[in-house]
Amino acid sequence: LGPLYQAIRGRQVLVLRYRPFGAVEAWEATVQPYLLKQYNHRWFLIGQGIKPGSVKGAYITAVKIGSAAALAGIKTGDIIQGIDDVDVNSSVELSERIARHHPGDKITLKYKRGTTVSTADVTLKEQESVTDNQSAIADATIAQKLGASFSPLSSAFKQRYRMNTGLAVTDVDPGGLFAEIGIQRGSIILRINGQQINSVVDIKKTFSAATNGIARFECLTPDGSIVVFNLSLGA
Incomplete structure (x- = not known):
């Protein structure tokens, strides 16, 4: 279990090979793991199956109410794939691109929702402090x-x-x-x-x-x- 736990912590994509008993050949799957859970004395690895090169972008797990993204129509489950015609391949790249702008700047996001790719114009807001x-x-x-x-x-x-x-x-x-x-x-x-x-x-x-x-x-x-x-x- 150690390597699986470390892969989750390190956000690593795994290539799993498994050969069932009696089978001649093993099957292979590429997975982005995010949860390791024990149930009924067995361990289960839960993750997103990945077809290499098929999905790129930053997966949105939550959208803050009233945020610039929410006002532009971005929803949980969307995949941000680009900013101003520049491809985005990860959440890190998304954050880096946004950090280059200032409050009030307008950017265009390319995002995928299901099988549909769309764009949304976003006006960046200044992050509010909490007193x-x-x-x-x-x-x-x-x-x-x-x-x-x-x-x-x-x-x-x-x-x-x-x-x-x-x-x-x-x-x-x-x-x-x-x-x-x-x-x-x-x-x-x-x-x-x-x-x-x-x-x-x-x-x-x-x-x-x-x-x-x-x-x-x-x-x-x-x-x-x-x-x-x-x-x-x-x-």
């Missing part, structure tokens, strides 16, 4: 973005299970991102982008500090398995 008296609103925004609510782990819980970090998922919205990924109530967020998480404030800090527009979650699920997944913050 102390807006913290409750910001907490609600985090909960809405992830589709879950959270609570810090008690000292007694940490001592009992010998944990020094973690933020408990106390509720999951059936139609939210966590439910879609498979994160259950009772799961514990351990780290985001390698930083320990103990509060919603820590989540906000890691989101703000994400230089490549990606938040990489490491979670402990109620059945004891570790789930790793990426959340795009670029849109």
Whole structure:
């Protein structure tokens, strides 16, 4: 399991070869793994099958309400493939291209939705800061973005299970991102982008500090398995 876990953490594309018992030849699949889960005493690797060279771009996992992308009609599940006639092959390239512009600049995004490729004109907005008296609103925004609510782990819980970090998922919205990924109530967020998480404030800090527009979650699920997944913050 070690190489699979490292591939998820390192955002590596894997080429898997498998030969069933009694078969003469092995079959091969190219996969972008994003979740490793244990169920009924078996381990399952969940990811996106990739036909080499067939899909390029930045996959949008969430769109912030009121953001420039949302106002332009970009939706969760879209794949951004270009900015101003320049191809984009990854979330990193998307963030780098956007970083070259300033608030108020207009850009044209080329995106794929299903089998349809379209364009959208976007006017970039200045990122709003969150002050102390807006913290409750910001907490609600985090909960809405992830589709879950959270609570810090008690000292007694940490001592009992010998944990020094973690933020408990106390509720999951059936139609939210966590439910879609498979994160259950009772799961514990351990780290985001390698930083320990103990509060919603820590989540906000890691989101703000994400230089490549990606938040990489490491979670402990109620059945004891570790789930790793990426959340795009670029849109």
